[in-house]
Amino acid sequence: MNGKQGLFVTGTDTGVGKTVIAGALVAALRAEGGNVGVWKPVQTGGLPGDGTTDAELLLKYTGMDSYAEDIASFTFEAPLAPMLAAKQAGLNITLQDILSAGESIRNRYDSVFIEGAGGVAVPITEDASTADLIAELQTSVLIVARSGLGTINHTLLTMEYLERRGISILGFILNDGLSGELCLDPSVETNGRIIEQYSGIPCLGHFPELAGEIDSKRLIHAVQATINLSPVRDALTIRKMEEYR
Numbered sequence: 001m002n003g004k005q006g007l008f009v010t011g012t013d014t015g016v017g018k019t020v021i022a023g024a025l026v027a028a029l030r031a032e033g034g035n036v037g038v039w040k041p042v043q044t045g046g047l048p049g050d051g052t053t054d055a056e057l058l059l060k061y062t063g064m065d066s067y068a069e070d071i072a073s074f075t076f077e078a079p080l081a082p083m084l085a086a087k088q089a090g091l092n093i094t095l096q097d098i099l100s101a102g103e104s105i106r107n108r109y110d111s112v113f114i115e116g117a118g119g120v121a122v123p124i125t126e127d128a129s130t131a132d133l134i135a136e137l138q139t140s141v142l143i144v145a146r147s148g149l150g151t152i153n154h155t156l157l158t159m160e161y162l163e164r165r166g167i168s169i170l171g172f173i174l175n176d177g178l179s180g181e182l183c184l185d186p187s188v189e190t191n192g193r194i195i196e197q198y199s200g201i202p203c204l205g206h207f208p209e210l211a212g213e214i215d216s217k218r219l220i221h222a223v224q225a226t227i228n229l230s231p232v233r234d235a236l237t238i239r240k241m242e243e244y245r
């Protein structure tokens, strides 16, 4: 990251809440005075400007003063792994293309959250996966996972995959917002502790379900109420606003 501080937000799957939670964490850190931005190296499954792409949602959630095309270096319409979506669009992008395209957004902020597409083993180019991109960027990782039954297996596998490449994992967040019936799932109460016990990696909290319209104010409140931000601030060497005074 060329001396810049970065944190890569990955997930145990696609659709686990990386955009919502990355947006929430960045919004909360910005509300404390941090000059924090976000970068989505490759996004698939939408068109720029259609209002549904991760870059547009991340702008809405964080209140960053940037353009969607600066936040998302490459956008492909097909809802596929980036390597396949690019191929379908007739492009063959390389890891170096992705790293170069993100240079300006990485340089614009003191710290940058980076959101992957799907999980760590997803092919993003012909010969590189998301884990390879993380290794190139030399950032540590935050894992977003579902909070219900099945997450122990998905989260421990994700951790082992990253650790085999020597990538350090800051922690994981369990997202309570993906199933309406979590109260009927007794594993939700114990999953965080069990994953911590088997991995030695800390759970930074359970992110709550946000019913209805998601906006920056609600996201900031959710983070403040449920997430331990200290390890994130430490990793990014961000000080809390009161420490600036």
Ligand SMILES: Nc1ncnc2c1ncn2[C@@H]1O[C@H](COP(=O)(O)OP(=O)(O)OP(=O)(O)O)[C@@H](O)[C@H]1O
Residues within 6 Å of the ligand: 011, 013, 014, 015, 016, 017, 018, 019, 020, 021, 054, 116, 117, 118, 119, 175, 176, 177, 178, 207, 208, 209, 210, 211, 214
């Ligand atoms: N805590 C939550 N409360 C309510 N809705 C949520 C919550 N977390 C995620 N969602 C919803 O679940 C869906 C998937 O979330 P999101 O887009 O953040 O996943 P993702 O991991 O970023 O997926 P991708 O791999 O496509 O980037 C979205 O519609 C999002 O609004």
Ligand SMILES: C[C@H](N)[C@@H](CCCCCC(=O)O)NC(=O)O
Residues within 6 Å of the ligand: 014, 015, 042, 043, 044, 045, 054, 078, 079, 080, 081, 082, 116, 117, 118, 119, 122
């Ligand atoms: C289309 C999805 N929403 C996502 C790509 C997910 C790829 C998952 C591939 C897989 O694990 O099988 N795109 C994105 O995050 O930009």
Ligand SMILES: [Mg+2]
Residues within 6 Å of the ligand: 018, 019, 020, 054, 115
């Ligand atoms: Mg996303």
